[in-house]
Amino acid sequence: xxxxxxxxxxxxxxxxxxPAMVVPSLIFPLLLLSINSSGLDSATxxxxxxxxxxFQFALAIPFVQGALFSANSAGTNIASDIESGFxxxxxxxxxxxxxxxxxxxxxxxxxxxxxxxxxxxVGLVFGDGIEAGPGGVVVxxxxxxxxxxxxxxxxAFVALRAGNGEAVQGAFPLFFAVLFLSSMYLPxxxxxxxxxxxxATWNPVSYMLEGIRSLLLAGWDGEALALGFGCAGxxxxxxxxxxxxxLRTRMVRT
Amino acid sequence: MSxxxxxxxxxxxxxxxxxxxxxxxxxxxxxxxxxxxxxPNGAGKxxxxxxxxxLLPPTAGRAWVAGHDIVEDGPAVRATIGAALQDAALDxxxxxxxxxxxxxxxxxxxGADAKERSDTLLERxxxxxxxxxxxxxxxxxxxxxxxxxxxxVHRPRILFLDEPTTGLDPQSRSALWExxxxxxxxxxxxxxxxxQYLEEADVLADRVGIIDRGHIVAEGTPExxxxxxxxxxxxxxxxxxGQLAHTKQVLARFGxxxxxxxxxxxxxxxxxxxxxxxxVRALDAEHIEIQELQLHAPTLDDVFLAKTGxxxxxxxxxxxxx
Numbered sequence: 001x002x003x004x005x006x007x008x009x010x011x012x013x014x015x016x017x018x019p020a021m022v023v024p025s026l027i028f029p030l031l032l033l034s035i036n037s038s039g040l041d042s043a044t045x046x047x048x049x050x051x052x053x054x055f056q057f058a059l060a061i062p063f064v065q066g067a068l069f070s071a072n073s074a075g076t077n078i079a080s081d082i083e084s085g086f087x088x089x090x091x092x093x094x095x096x097x098x099x100x101x102x103x104x105x106x107x108x109x110x111x112x113x114x115x116x117x118x119x120x121x122v123g124l125v126f127g128d129g130i131e132a133g134p135g136g137v138v139v140x141x142x143x144x145x146x147x148x149x150x151x152x153x154x155x156a157f158v159a160l161r162a163g164n165g166e167a168v169q170g171a172f173p174l175f176f177a178v179l180f181l182s183s184m185y186l187p188x189x190x191x192x193x194x195x196x197x198x199x200a201t202w203n204p205v206s207y208m209l210e211g212i213r214s215l216l217l218a219g220w221d222g223e224a225l226a227l228g229f230g231c232a233g234x235x236x237x238x239x240x241x242x243x244x245x246x247l248r249t250r251m252v253r254t
Numbered sequence: 255m256s257x258x259x260x261x262x263x264x265x266x267x268x269x270x271x272x273x274x275x276x277x278x279x280x281x282x283x284x285x286x287x288x289x290x291x292x293x294p295n296g297a298g299k300x301x302x303x304x305x306x307x308x309l310l311p312p313t314a315g316r317a318w319v320a321g322h323d324i325v326e327d328g329p330a331v332r333a334t335i336g337a338a339l340q341d342a343a344l345d346x347x348x349x350x351x352x353x354x355x356x357x358x359x360x361x362x363x364x365g366a367d368a369k370e371r372s373d374t375l376l377e378r379x380x381x382x383x384x385x386x387x388x389x390x391x392x393x394x395x396x397x398x399x400x401x402x403x404x405x406x407v408h409r410p411r412i413l414f415l416d417e418p419t420t421g422l423d424p425q426s427r428s429a430l431w432e433x434x435x436x437x438x439x440x441x442x443x444x445x446x447x448x449x450q451y452l453e454e455a456d457v458l459a460d461r462v463g464i465i466d467r468g469h470i471v472a473e474g475t476p477e478x479x480x481x482x483x484x485x486x487x488x489x490x491x492x493x494x495x496g497q498l499a500h501t502k503q504v505l506a507r508f509g510x511x512x513x514x515x516x517x518x519x520x521x522x523x524x525x526x527x528x529x530x531x532x533x534v535r536a537l538d539a540e541h542i543e544i545q546e547l548q549l550h551a552p553t554l555d556d557v558f559l560a561k562t563g564x565x566x567x568x569x570x571x572x573x574x575x576x
Contacts (some may be wrong), residue, residue, distance in 0.1 A: 010352075013352070014345055014348060017347040018347060086343045086344065086345055088309055089339075089357075090360070093360035094362050095332070252311065254308045
């Protein structure tokens, strides 16, 4: 447990000491939220739109976008450890692989918590509050952390497989494409274009967004939350398993 | 169980779609010995170190470190060894002290014991003043010294140093040499040192193994290896550069040509240093004015040249791990 905490602390420390990695993960999602909420406010006049303010509808997006930045920072940090030989240094200590993986993931969660709390505060200050109340905030943060874990583990997997930061940077736009192909800008029932609607329906990110959105807009919606946690949890489980397997291959020691 | 500090038997590492980086190495390093593993870039030095430190499984052959089989008993090997691998593996965003704290904790040290060990090692490598600065701002020499301190945290009996002074300025190189000599001399640590610097192997190593293309081509004390080559070389630099070709012709009468200054002619004296007077007379007879005449005792580069037909000098800085 001590090893996990040590590595988590190192992961958080080194990330916090790189403003270029922390600031964009907080600023860009909020900047996009600001632009989208002013530019797309007329969407609220569509029949069936679930909110009176586009800001309140779009507030779910930063939570997922922040998680995408987590993927980038987790992957970049791991790739840097591989390229610098730091992973070899760790391999020569009695460190267990599972501790290394848990340490990295705990680091991702710690940063995810900072992001989630920032976005909650922004929502409370500039939005219409959180419909599900104080308990909803707790669930919202938990869901956000699960999403951070899912994307962070994908970033870790890419870094461990490829062993270089370029691959992580190359994968980053793909993550955003997946986000854009979800119910990010409109509820799925209002997406008219057939192929887009189909892709958004199969895209697990839609359900992550809708889980968060349900807490912000509707209060307690068991189905939306189950789907949100289910999709985020499933992606996290697959990604953590894949990242662990990649670490086993990467951290070869006899 | 082997009683040697390090022993290998036909150690091989073959990479997919690549040549055999290490091709059947047999070596034995005694406890307390400083063993210099000398070879050019890509010779197989780092691959050997990676296998001996359990980071890379061998394709064939066996090896024992501190009596433990490197394949079957990796954790026991790792508990006994310290390693500073090529390119100091440090986190530029952590301070020197934070590195020590992490390393001591990962080796199971706690509280006052860990702090005392960290402070002792930071002091020994001269990094107390810089301990709370981020490593990203350290010089190459400071990074190497921190790397060495980290490798020593758990008091290893065997230390692997993979090209520890590559890229360092002479002062930093000399400081690291002193530390290695102190470790081996005062503390009886066995040191397995890879290098492509002849002087480093000559100064530090009790015995040298010369590796080329995955094979050990020569092994022994630096003195014995040089004595094996025996004959010295002479280098003559003419006053008038236009007489260089003529100087080469004259010197060619006394032995085979060897690599030397581009301004001069160099040959290995077939009859030993007794021929030096004849060389001077022959040059004088040909009216060649000499700016500089030097007699060189055999070097490890001569040994390498004799064994491989190539010179180690001028191989350049390593680009990637061999």
